[in-house]
Amino acid sequence: MTTTSVPLALLGLGHMGLALANRLLDAGYSLHVYNRTAEKARPLAERGARVAERPGDAVTRGGIAITMVSDDAALDGLTLGPDGIADALGDGVHLSMSTVGPATARLLAVEQARRGGAYVSAPVFGRPDVAAQGKLWGVMSGAAAARARVAPLLDVLTRGRTDLGDDPAAASVVKLGGNLLILAANAALTDALSLAAAYDIDPATLAALYGDTLFASPMIKNYATGVARALSSHAPNDPGFSVRLARKDVTLAAEAARAAGASLRVAETVRAGLDDATAAGLGDADVTSLPLA
Protein backbone atom coordinates (compact mmCIF):
# COMPACT_ATOMS: atom_id res chain seq x y z
CA MET A 1 0.00 0.00 0.00
CA THR A 2 1.58 3.31 -1.03
CA THR A 3 1.33 6.35 1.20
CA THR A 4 -1.44 7.93 -0.80
CA SER A 5 -3.62 4.81 -0.60
CA VAL A 6 -3.67 4.65 3.22
CA PRO A 7 -7.31 5.03 4.34
CA LEU A 8 -7.35 8.68 5.22
CA ALA A 9 -10.09 10.80 6.75
CA LEU A 10 -10.21 14.51 7.44
CA LEU A 11 -12.81 15.78 9.88
CA GLY A 12 -13.58 19.45 10.46
CA LEU A 13 -13.91 21.59 7.35
CA GLY A 14 -13.62 25.17 8.56
CA HIS A 15 -11.21 27.49 6.75
CA MET A 16 -8.17 25.58 8.00
CA GLY A 17 -9.61 22.10 7.47
CA LEU A 18 -10.67 22.95 3.91
CA ALA A 19 -7.21 24.26 3.08
CA LEU A 20 -5.62 21.06 4.43
CA ALA A 21 -8.08 18.86 2.51
CA ASN A 22 -7.32 20.63 -0.76
CA ARG A 23 -3.56 20.20 -0.20
CA LEU A 24 -4.04 16.47 0.35
CA LEU A 25 -6.23 16.11 -2.76
CA ASP A 26 -3.62 18.06 -4.75
CA ALA A 27 -0.98 15.59 -3.55
CA GLY A 28 -3.03 12.61 -4.79
CA TYR A 29 -4.51 11.34 -1.54
CA SER A 30 -7.98 9.72 -1.47
CA LEU A 31 -9.98 11.40 1.27
CA HIS A 32 -13.02 10.64 3.35
CA VAL A 33 -14.32 13.86 4.88
CA TYR A 34 -16.80 14.82 7.54
CA ASN A 35 -18.16 18.14 8.73
CA ARG A 36 -20.96 18.94 11.16
CA THR A 37 -22.68 21.01 8.46
CA ALA A 38 -22.29 18.82 5.41
CA GLU A 39 -22.62 21.60 2.87
CA LYS A 40 -19.04 22.74 3.50
CA ALA A 41 -17.88 19.40 2.07
CA ARG A 42 -19.47 20.02 -1.33
CA PRO A 43 -16.40 21.56 -3.07
CA LEU A 44 -14.33 18.61 -1.84
CA ALA A 45 -16.91 16.08 -3.08
CA GLU A 46 -16.63 17.71 -6.50
CA ARG A 47 -12.90 16.95 -6.32
CA GLY A 48 -13.53 13.26 -5.55
CA ALA A 49 -13.58 13.20 -1.74
CA ARG A 50 -16.18 10.87 -0.20
CA VAL A 51 -18.44 12.63 2.31
CA ALA A 52 -19.49 10.75 5.45
CA GLU A 53 -22.69 11.50 7.34
CA ARG A 54 -21.28 10.56 10.75
CA PRO A 55 -17.70 10.97 12.09
CA GLY A 56 -17.27 7.24 12.67
CA ASP A 57 -18.25 6.50 9.06
CA ALA A 58 -15.41 8.64 7.69
CA VAL A 59 -12.63 6.63 9.29
CA THR A 60 -11.30 3.12 8.71
CA ARG A 61 -9.96 0.74 11.36
CA GLY A 62 -6.14 0.96 11.25
CA GLY A 63 -6.18 4.06 9.05
CA ILE A 64 -5.36 7.68 9.77
CA ALA A 65 -7.84 10.35 10.83
CA ILE A 66 -6.88 14.02 10.72
CA THR A 67 -9.00 16.37 12.83
CA MET A 68 -9.13 20.17 12.64
CA VAL A 69 -11.90 21.58 14.82
CA SER A 70 -12.36 24.77 16.81
CA ASP A 71 -12.03 23.71 20.44
CA ASP A 72 -11.59 20.96 23.03
CA ALA A 73 -15.32 20.23 23.35
CA ALA A 74 -15.71 19.78 19.60
CA LEU A 75 -12.69 17.48 19.45
CA ASP A 76 -13.86 15.48 22.42
CA GLY A 77 -17.34 15.02 20.92
CA LEU A 78 -16.01 14.09 17.51
CA THR A 79 -13.67 11.51 19.03
CA LEU A 80 -15.46 9.94 22.00
CA GLY A 81 -19.06 10.99 21.41
CA PRO A 82 -21.85 8.99 19.70
CA ASP A 83 -20.58 7.86 16.25
CA GLY A 84 -17.15 9.23 17.27
CA ILE A 85 -13.95 8.21 15.52
CA ALA A 86 -12.07 6.54 18.42
CA ASP A 87 -13.79 3.14 18.21
CA ALA A 88 -13.98 3.11 14.41
CA LEU A 89 -10.28 4.02 14.11
CA GLY A 90 -9.23 1.26 16.54
CA ASP A 91 -5.51 0.63 16.11
CA GLY A 92 -5.15 3.51 13.66
CA VAL A 93 -3.66 6.96 14.27
CA HIS A 94 -5.57 10.09 15.22
CA LEU A 95 -3.56 13.02 13.86
CA SER A 96 -4.98 15.94 15.83
CA MET A 97 -4.13 19.34 14.34
CA SER A 98 -6.50 21.54 16.37
CA THR A 99 -5.26 23.88 19.09
CA VAL A 100 -6.46 22.21 22.28
CA GLY A 101 -5.31 21.96 25.89
CA PRO A 102 -2.74 19.44 27.14
CA ALA A 103 -5.33 17.64 29.31
CA THR A 104 -7.48 16.88 26.26
CA ALA A 105 -4.41 15.66 24.36
CA ARG A 106 -3.43 13.30 27.18
CA LEU A 107 -6.99 12.01 27.63
CA LEU A 108 -7.47 11.25 23.94
CA ALA A 109 -4.03 9.63 23.72
CA VAL A 110 -4.94 7.28 26.59
CA GLU A 111 -8.33 6.48 25.00
CA GLN A 112 -6.84 5.73 21.57
CA ALA A 113 -4.04 3.62 23.08
CA ARG A 114 -6.71 1.58 24.94
CA ARG A 115 -8.08 0.75 21.48
CA GLY A 116 -4.62 -0.29 20.21
CA GLY A 117 -4.04 2.95 18.36
CA ALA A 118 -2.31 6.27 18.94
CA TYR A 119 -3.01 9.99 19.15
CA VAL A 120 -0.45 12.37 17.63
CA SER A 121 -0.72 16.01 18.62
CA ALA A 122 0.30 18.19 15.66
CA PRO A 123 -1.11 21.72 15.87
CA VAL A 124 0.15 24.17 13.27
CA PHE A 125 1.10 27.85 13.15
CA GLY A 126 -0.31 29.90 10.29
CA ARG A 127 -3.50 31.18 8.77
CA PRO A 128 -5.68 29.47 6.15
CA ASP A 129 -3.91 31.22 3.23
CA VAL A 130 -0.59 29.96 4.57
CA ALA A 131 -2.10 26.47 4.93
CA ALA A 132 -3.23 26.55 1.28
CA GLN A 133 0.41 27.10 0.27
CA GLY A 134 1.70 24.28 2.50
CA LYS A 135 3.76 26.80 4.48
CA LEU A 136 2.42 26.16 7.97
CA TRP A 137 4.90 25.36 10.74
CA GLY A 138 4.03 22.32 12.83
CA VAL A 139 4.86 21.10 16.31
CA MET A 140 4.39 17.42 16.97
CA SER A 141 4.37 14.98 19.87
CA GLY A 142 3.02 11.50 20.59
CA ALA A 143 4.07 7.84 20.35
CA ALA A 144 7.18 7.49 18.18
CA ALA A 145 5.85 4.86 15.74
CA ALA A 146 2.69 6.87 15.13
CA ARG A 147 4.72 10.06 14.57
CA ALA A 148 6.75 8.23 11.93
CA ARG A 149 3.56 7.03 10.26
CA VAL A 150 2.04 10.50 9.86
CA ALA A 151 5.29 12.17 8.79
CA PRO A 152 4.54 11.96 5.01
CA LEU A 153 1.20 13.71 5.59
CA LEU A 154 2.84 16.50 7.57
CA ASP A 155 5.43 16.86 4.81
CA VAL A 156 2.54 17.71 2.48
CA LEU A 157 0.76 19.99 4.93
CA THR A 158 3.64 22.03 6.41
CA ARG A 159 7.01 23.50 5.51
CA GLY A 160 8.59 21.92 8.57
CA ARG A 161 7.98 20.93 12.16
CA THR A 162 9.54 20.80 15.60
CA ASP A 163 9.45 17.31 17.08
CA LEU A 164 8.76 17.40 20.83
CA GLY A 165 8.87 13.72 21.74
CA ASP A 166 6.47 11.20 23.22
CA ASP A 167 4.20 13.24 25.51
CA PRO A 168 1.09 14.17 23.50
CA ALA A 169 0.63 17.20 25.77
CA ALA A 170 3.95 18.76 24.71
CA ALA A 171 2.87 19.97 21.27
CA SER A 172 -0.32 21.43 22.76
CA VAL A 173 1.66 23.38 25.34
CA VAL A 174 4.15 24.71 22.80
CA LYS A 175 1.36 25.73 20.44
CA LEU A 176 -0.47 27.57 23.24
CA GLY A 177 2.77 29.30 24.25
CA GLY A 178 3.39 30.34 20.65
CA ASN A 179 -0.10 31.77 20.28
CA LEU A 180 0.40 33.62 23.55
CA LEU A 181 3.53 35.23 22.09
CA ILE A 182 1.65 36.23 18.97
CA LEU A 183 -1.25 37.65 20.96
CA ALA A 184 1.05 39.51 23.35
CA ALA A 185 2.89 41.04 20.39
CA ASN A 186 -0.46 41.97 18.86
CA ALA A 187 -1.62 43.58 22.13
CA ALA A 188 1.69 45.44 22.52
CA LEU A 189 1.46 46.66 18.91
CA THR A 190 -2.01 47.92 19.76
CA ASP A 191 -0.52 49.86 22.71
CA ALA A 192 2.46 51.20 20.78
CA LEU A 193 0.57 52.24 17.66
CA SER A 194 -2.26 53.77 19.70
CA LEU A 195 0.30 55.78 21.68
CA ALA A 196 1.90 56.95 18.44
CA ALA A 197 -1.47 57.84 16.90
CA ALA A 198 -2.22 59.94 20.00
CA TYR A 199 0.89 61.97 19.08
CA ASP A 200 -0.17 62.25 15.39
CA ILE A 201 2.44 59.77 14.18
CA ASP A 202 1.44 57.65 11.17
CA PRO A 203 0.83 54.04 12.30
CA ALA A 204 1.95 52.68 8.91
CA THR A 205 5.39 54.27 9.35
CA LEU A 206 5.70 52.46 12.65
CA ALA A 207 4.50 49.14 11.27
CA ALA A 208 7.35 49.26 8.78
CA LEU A 209 9.89 50.36 11.41
CA TYR A 210 8.97 47.66 13.92
CA GLY A 211 8.56 44.89 11.33
CA ASP A 212 11.44 45.60 8.95
CA THR A 213 14.18 46.90 11.20
CA LEU A 214 13.56 46.56 14.91
CA PHE A 215 12.29 42.97 15.10
CA ALA A 216 13.12 42.19 11.44
CA SER A 217 10.24 39.70 11.54
CA PRO A 218 7.62 38.90 8.88
CA MET A 219 5.13 37.96 11.60
CA ILE A 220 5.56 41.19 13.57
CA LYS A 221 5.25 43.07 10.31
CA ASN A 222 1.99 41.31 9.37
CA TYR A 223 0.42 41.97 12.75
CA ALA A 224 1.72 45.55 12.90
CA THR A 225 0.31 46.22 9.43
CA GLY A 226 -3.07 44.85 10.51
CA VAL A 227 -3.15 46.95 13.68
CA ALA A 228 -2.12 50.04 11.69
CA ARG A 229 -4.90 49.38 9.17
CA ALA A 230 -7.52 49.08 11.93
CA LEU A 231 -6.31 52.34 13.49
CA SER A 232 -6.35 54.22 10.19
CA SER A 233 -9.57 52.86 8.71
CA HIS A 234 -11.57 52.63 11.98
CA ALA A 235 -12.90 49.34 10.56
CA PRO A 236 -12.28 45.79 11.80
CA ASN A 237 -10.04 43.45 9.79
CA ASP A 238 -11.40 40.23 8.26
CA PRO A 239 -10.67 37.22 10.44
CA GLY A 240 -7.55 35.12 9.88
CA PHE A 241 -7.13 34.57 13.62
CA SER A 242 -10.40 35.66 15.19
CA VAL A 243 -10.82 37.30 18.59
CA ARG A 244 -13.07 34.37 19.56
CA LEU A 245 -10.46 31.70 18.80
CA ALA A 246 -7.69 33.80 20.31
CA ARG A 247 -9.65 34.07 23.54
CA LYS A 248 -10.10 30.31 23.61
CA ASP A 249 -6.35 29.77 23.13
CA VAL A 250 -5.20 32.22 25.77
CA THR A 251 -7.70 30.76 28.23
CA LEU A 252 -6.29 27.29 27.52
CA ALA A 253 -2.77 28.58 28.14
CA ALA A 254 -3.77 30.04 31.50
CA GLU A 255 -5.57 26.81 32.49
CA ALA A 256 -2.64 24.65 31.42
CA ALA A 257 -0.33 26.83 33.51
CA ARG A 258 -2.56 26.64 36.58
CA ALA A 259 -2.77 22.85 36.21
CA ALA A 260 1.02 22.71 36.29
CA GLY A 261 1.47 25.21 39.13
CA ALA A 262 2.72 28.10 36.98
CA SER A 263 1.08 31.51 36.68
CA LEU A 264 1.09 33.64 33.56
CA ARG A 265 1.02 37.39 33.94
CA VAL A 266 0.85 38.45 30.30
CA ALA A 267 -1.78 35.85 29.42
CA GLU A 268 -4.29 37.38 31.83
CA THR A 269 -3.78 40.84 30.37
CA VAL A 270 -4.08 39.62 26.81
CA ARG A 271 -7.30 37.83 27.72
CA ALA A 272 -8.74 40.98 29.31
CA GLY A 273 -8.12 42.81 26.03
CA LEU A 274 -9.85 40.06 24.06
CA ASP A 275 -12.78 40.15 26.51
CA ASP A 276 -13.18 43.87 25.86
CA ALA A 277 -13.01 43.31 22.10
CA THR A 278 -15.70 40.63 22.39
CA ALA A 279 -17.91 42.95 24.42
CA ALA A 280 -17.42 45.57 21.71
CA GLY A 281 -18.85 43.14 19.13
CA LEU A 282 -15.49 42.22 17.58
CA GLY A 283 -15.61 38.48 18.38
CA ASP A 284 -15.55 37.45 14.75
CA ALA A 285 -13.06 40.10 13.63
CA ASP A 286 -9.34 39.48 13.30
CA VAL A 287 -7.28 39.99 16.46
CA THR A 288 -5.53 42.94 14.79
CA SER A 289 -8.83 44.82 15.25
CA LEU A 290 -8.09 45.32 18.99
CA PRO A 291 -7.53 49.09 18.70
CA LEU A 292 -11.24 49.44 17.91
CA ALA A 293 -12.35 47.92 21.25
Next chain:
Amino acid sequence: MTTTSVPLALLGLGHMGLALANRLLDAGYSLHVYNRTAEKARPLAERGARVAERPGDAVTRGGIAITMVSDDAALDGLTLGPDGIADALGDGVHLSMSTVGPATARLLAVEQARRGGAYVSAPVFGRPDVAAQGKLWGVMSGAAAARARVAPLLDVLTRGRTDLGDDPAAASVVKLGGNLLILAANAALTDALSLAAAYDIDPATLAALYGDTLFASPMIKNYATGVARALSSHAPNDPGFSVRLARKDVTLAAEAARAAGASLRVAETVRAGLDDATAAGLGDADVTSLPLA
Protein backbone atom coordinates in the same frame (compact mmCIF):
# COMPACT_ATOMS: atom_id res chain seq x y z
CA MET B 1 35.14 73.58 8.29
CA THR B 2 34.91 69.86 7.50
CA THR B 3 32.40 67.68 9.30
CA THR B 4 34.97 66.21 11.64
CA SER B 5 36.19 69.64 12.75
CA VAL B 6 32.75 70.85 13.95
CA PRO B 7 33.02 71.56 17.70
CA LEU B 8 31.56 68.38 19.08
CA ALA B 9 30.80 67.38 22.66
CA LEU B 10 29.51 64.11 24.07
CA LEU B 11 28.03 64.14 27.55
CA GLY B 12 27.12 61.01 29.50
CA LEU B 13 29.65 58.18 29.44
CA GLY B 14 27.78 55.11 30.58
CA HIS B 15 28.08 51.95 28.50
CA MET B 16 26.16 53.47 25.59
CA GLY B 17 27.84 56.87 25.74
CA LEU B 18 31.32 55.30 25.83
CA ALA B 19 30.52 53.13 22.81
CA LEU B 20 29.30 56.20 20.88
CA ALA B 21 32.38 58.22 21.86
CA ASN B 22 34.73 55.50 20.67
CA ARG B 23 32.90 55.28 17.29
CA LEU B 24 33.28 59.03 16.82
CA LEU B 25 36.98 58.96 17.73
CA ASP B 26 37.45 56.04 15.32
CA ALA B 27 35.83 58.14 12.60
CA GLY B 28 38.28 61.00 13.19
CA TYR B 29 36.14 63.42 15.17
CA SER B 30 37.66 65.66 17.86
CA LEU B 31 35.61 65.27 21.01
CA HIS B 32 35.01 67.17 24.21
CA VAL B 33 33.52 64.84 26.77
CA TYR B 34 31.83 65.18 30.15
CA ASN B 35 30.65 62.68 32.71
CA ARG B 36 29.36 63.19 36.23
CA THR B 37 32.06 60.84 37.54
CA ALA B 38 35.11 61.98 35.60
CA GLU B 39 37.01 58.72 35.91
CA LYS B 40 34.88 57.08 33.20
CA ALA B 41 36.35 59.59 30.74
CA ARG B 42 39.92 58.39 31.26
CA PRO B 43 40.07 55.83 28.40
CA LEU B 44 38.70 58.53 26.06
CA ALA B 45 41.27 61.07 27.28
CA GLU B 46 43.98 58.55 26.43
CA ARG B 47 42.58 58.54 22.90
CA GLY B 48 42.77 62.34 22.61
CA ALA B 49 39.35 63.46 23.85
CA ARG B 50 39.37 66.60 26.02
CA VAL B 51 37.63 66.11 29.35
CA ALA B 52 35.51 68.97 30.74
CA GLU B 53 34.84 69.45 34.45
CA ARG B 54 31.41 70.97 33.98
CA PRO B 55 28.78 70.25 31.28
CA GLY B 56 28.79 73.82 29.98
CA ASP B 57 32.58 73.71 29.53
CA ALA B 58 32.35 70.75 27.16
CA VAL B 59 30.25 72.51 24.55
CA THR B 60 30.94 75.38 22.15
CA ARG B 61 28.47 78.06 21.09
CA GLY B 62 27.07 77.07 17.68
CA GLY B 63 28.53 73.56 17.88
CA ILE B 64 26.87 70.18 18.42
CA ALA B 65 26.34 68.49 21.79
CA ILE B 66 25.40 64.81 21.94
CA THR B 67 23.84 63.63 25.20
CA MET B 68 23.34 60.03 26.35
CA VAL B 69 22.13 59.86 29.96
CA SER B 70 19.89 57.53 31.91
CA ASP B 71 16.67 59.49 32.44
CA ASP B 72 14.67 62.69 32.06
CA ALA B 73 15.92 64.23 35.32
CA ALA B 74 19.57 63.69 34.38
CA LEU B 75 19.01 65.18 30.92
CA ASP B 76 17.12 68.13 32.35
CA GLY B 77 19.87 68.85 34.89
CA LEU B 78 22.65 68.50 32.34
CA THR B 79 20.86 70.86 29.95
CA LEU B 80 19.15 73.52 32.04
CA GLY B 81 20.84 73.12 35.45
CA PRO B 82 23.79 75.10 36.83
CA ASP B 83 26.66 74.91 34.29
CA GLY B 84 24.21 73.21 31.89
CA ILE B 85 24.78 73.05 28.16
CA ALA B 86 21.76 75.05 26.89
CA ASP B 87 23.24 78.52 27.41
CA ALA B 88 26.75 77.52 26.37
CA LEU B 89 25.47 75.83 23.18
CA GLY B 90 23.39 78.89 22.22
CA ASP B 91 22.51 78.61 18.52
CA GLY B 92 24.05 75.15 18.24
CA VAL B 93 22.31 71.76 18.09
CA HIS B 94 21.57 69.50 21.03
CA LEU B 95 21.49 65.95 19.62
CA SER B 96 19.69 64.04 22.38
CA MET B 97 20.08 60.26 22.14
CA SER B 98 18.70 59.25 25.55
CA THR B 99 15.33 57.56 25.96
CA VAL B 100 13.19 60.27 27.55
CA GLY B 101 9.54 61.28 27.56
CA PRO B 102 7.93 63.48 24.90
CA ALA B 103 7.26 66.28 27.40
CA THR B 104 10.98 66.59 28.18
CA ALA B 105 11.77 66.58 24.45
CA ARG B 106 9.31 69.39 23.77
CA LEU B 107 10.48 71.44 26.77
CA LEU B 108 14.15 71.23 25.82
CA ALA B 109 13.34 71.99 22.18
CA VAL B 110 11.54 75.17 23.21
CA GLU B 111 14.39 76.16 25.54
CA GLN B 112 17.09 75.62 22.92
CA ALA B 113 15.05 77.44 20.25
CA ARG B 114 14.77 80.42 22.67
CA ARG B 115 18.56 80.52 22.57
CA GLY B 116 18.61 80.44 18.75
CA GLY B 117 19.47 76.76 18.56
CA ALA B 118 17.68 73.45 18.13
CA TYR B 119 17.05 70.14 19.90
CA VAL B 120 17.02 66.99 17.80
CA SER B 121 15.54 63.90 19.41
CA ALA B 122 17.42 60.81 18.19
CA PRO B 123 17.10 57.85 20.55
CA VAL B 124 18.52 54.56 19.32
CA PHE B 125 17.58 50.88 19.47
CA GLY B 126 20.31 48.46 20.44
CA ARG B 127 22.64 47.45 23.22
CA PRO B 128 26.17 48.80 23.88
CA ASP B 129 27.83 45.98 21.90
CA VAL B 130 25.61 46.86 18.93
CA ALA B 131 26.51 50.53 19.41
CA ALA B 132 30.22 49.68 19.32
CA GLN B 133 29.68 48.14 15.86
CA GLY B 134 27.70 51.14 14.56
CA LYS B 135 24.66 48.91 14.07
CA LEU B 136 22.11 50.76 16.18
CA TRP B 137 18.81 51.77 14.55
CA GLY B 138 17.82 55.38 15.14
CA VAL B 139 14.60 57.32 15.10
CA MET B 140 14.86 61.09 14.67
CA SER B 141 12.69 64.17 14.90
CA GLY B 142 13.21 67.92 15.34
CA ALA B 143 13.74 71.06 13.27
CA ALA B 144 14.61 70.17 9.66
CA ALA B 145 17.80 72.23 9.34
CA ALA B 146 19.16 70.79 12.59
CA ARG B 147 18.29 67.24 11.49
CA ALA B 148 20.28 67.80 8.31
CA ARG B 149 23.21 69.12 10.32
CA VAL B 150 23.50 66.07 12.57
CA ALA B 151 22.92 63.52 9.79
CA PRO B 152 26.66 62.82 9.22
CA LEU B 153 27.07 62.02 12.92
CA LEU B 154 24.13 59.62 12.88
CA ASP B 155 25.59 57.98 9.76
CA VAL B 156 28.64 57.12 11.88
CA LEU B 157 26.66 56.03 14.94
CA THR B 158 23.85 53.94 13.38
CA ARG B 159 23.12 51.62 10.48
CA GLY B 160 20.06 53.65 9.57
CA ARG B 161 17.21 55.71 10.94
CA THR B 162 13.54 56.48 10.56
CA ASP B 163 12.87 60.18 10.11
CA LEU B 164 9.74 61.31 11.93
CA GLY B 165 9.56 64.98 11.04
CA ASP B 166 9.59 68.25 12.95
CA ASP B 167 7.96 67.44 16.31
CA PRO B 168 10.79 66.64 18.76
CA ALA B 169 8.34 64.51 20.77
CA ALA B 170 7.76 62.07 17.89
CA ALA B 171 11.05 60.19 18.14
CA SER B 172 10.62 59.90 21.92
CA VAL B 173 7.15 58.38 21.49
CA VAL B 174 8.27 55.92 18.84
CA LYS B 175 11.27 54.87 20.92
CA LEU B 176 9.05 54.31 23.98
CA GLY B 177 6.60 52.31 21.86
CA GLY B 178 9.42 50.19 20.48
CA ASN B 179 10.79 49.46 23.94
CA LEU B 180 7.28 48.54 25.04
CA LEU B 181 7.12 45.99 22.21
CA ILE B 182 10.46 44.54 23.23
CA LEU B 183 9.46 44.35 26.89
CA ALA B 184 6.06 42.82 26.08
CA ALA B 185 7.75 40.18 23.92
CA ASN B 186 10.20 39.53 26.76
CA ALA B 187 7.36 39.19 29.29
CA ALA B 188 5.39 36.91 26.94
CA LEU B 189 8.50 34.77 26.38
CA THR B 190 8.78 34.52 30.15
CA ASP B 191 5.18 33.25 30.27
CA ALA B 192 5.53 30.85 27.33
CA LEU B 193 8.86 29.34 28.38
CA SER B 194 7.75 29.05 32.01
CA LEU B 195 4.60 27.22 30.88
CA ALA B 196 6.70 24.88 28.75
CA ALA B 197 9.17 24.27 31.58
CA ALA B 198 6.23 23.32 33.84
CA TYR B 199 5.49 20.54 31.29
CA ASP B 200 9.17 19.45 31.17
CA ILE B 201 9.78 20.92 27.73
CA ASP B 202 13.30 22.22 27.11
CA PRO B 203 13.24 26.06 27.01
CA ALA B 204 16.17 26.13 24.55
CA THR B 205 14.16 24.12 22.00
CA LEU B 206 11.42 26.70 22.23
CA ALA B 207 13.77 29.64 21.97
CA ALA B 208 14.94 28.25 18.63
CA LEU B 209 11.40 27.48 17.45
CA TYR B 210 10.01 30.90 18.32
CA GLY B 211 13.06 32.85 17.08
CA ASP B 212 13.99 30.93 13.94
CA THR B 213 10.68 29.82 12.51
CA LEU B 214 7.61 31.34 14.13
CA PHE B 215 8.65 35.01 14.32
CA ALA B 216 11.80 34.53 12.21
CA SER B 217 13.28 37.45 14.13
CA PRO B 218 16.82 37.96 15.45
CA MET B 219 15.49 40.11 18.27
CA ILE B 220 12.90 37.57 19.42
CA LYS B 221 15.61 34.92 19.24
CA ASN B 222 18.02 36.95 21.38
CA TYR B 223 15.42 37.60 24.05
CA ALA B 224 14.09 34.04 23.96
CA THR B 225 17.61 32.70 24.35
CA GLY B 226 18.16 34.97 27.36
CA VAL B 227 14.92 33.91 29.02
CA ALA B 228 15.72 30.24 28.35
CA ARG B 229 19.18 30.70 29.90
CA ALA B 230 17.72 32.28 33.04
CA LEU B 231 15.20 29.44 33.38
CA SER B 232 17.84 26.74 32.90
CA SER B 233 20.65 28.22 34.97
CA HIS B 234 18.49 29.79 37.72
CA ALA B 235 20.94 32.73 37.54
CA PRO B 236 20.29 36.28 36.35
CA ASN B 237 21.73 37.47 33.04
CA ASP B 238 24.26 40.33 32.87
CA PRO B 239 22.61 43.62 32.00
CA GLY B 240 22.36 44.81 28.40
CA PHE B 241 18.93 46.31 29.03
CA SER B 242 18.52 46.40 32.79
CA VAL B 243 15.27 45.93 34.71
CA ARG B 244 15.82 49.40 36.21
CA LEU B 245 16.05 51.17 32.84
CA ALA B 246 13.23 49.07 31.41
CA ARG B 247 10.98 50.14 34.27
CA LYS B 248 11.83 53.77 33.62
CA ASP B 249 10.95 53.40 29.91
CA VAL B 250 7.65 51.61 30.41
CA THR B 251 6.64 54.18 33.01
CA LEU B 252 7.43 56.96 30.52
CA ALA B 253 5.30 55.22 27.89
CA ALA B 254 2.34 55.00 30.27
CA GLU B 255 2.75 58.66 31.28
CA ALA B 256 3.02 59.80 27.68
CA ALA B 257 -0.16 57.89 26.85
CA ARG B 258 -2.05 59.39 29.79
CA ALA B 259 -0.91 62.88 28.78
CA ALA B 260 -2.39 62.28 25.32
CA GLY B 261 -5.60 60.65 26.54
CA ALA B 262 -4.68 57.08 25.56
CA SER B 263 -4.43 54.14 27.94
CA LEU B 264 -2.04 51.24 27.56
CA ARG B 265 -3.07 47.84 28.81
CA VAL B 266 0.07 45.85 28.12
CA ALA B 267 2.36 48.56 29.48
CA GLU B 268 0.81 48.32 32.96
CA THR B 269 1.27 44.55 33.02
CA VAL B 270 4.85 44.75 31.85
CA ARG B 271 5.58 47.33 34.53
CA ALA B 272 4.06 45.12 37.24
CA GLY B 273 6.44 42.34 36.16
CA LEU B 274 9.42 44.69 36.32
CA ASP B 275 8.26 45.89 39.76
CA ASP B 276 8.28 42.29 41.00
CA ALA B 277 11.73 41.72 39.51
CA THR B 278 13.00 44.85 41.27
CA ALA B 279 11.54 43.69 44.58
CA ALA B 280 13.30 40.36 44.04
CA GLY B 281 16.65 42.17 43.83
CA LEU B 282 16.97 41.94 40.04
CA GLY B 283 17.01 45.71 39.32
CA ASP B 284 20.51 45.62 37.85
CA ALA B 285 20.06 42.32 36.00
CA ASP B 286 19.07 42.06 32.35
CA VAL B 287 15.33 42.07 31.62
CA THR B 288 15.61 38.49 30.37
CA SER B 289 16.06 37.50 34.04
CA LEU B 290 12.30 37.96 34.68
CA PRO B 291 11.59 34.22 35.17
CA LEU B 292 13.63 34.41 38.39
CA ALA B 293 11.32 37.00 40.00
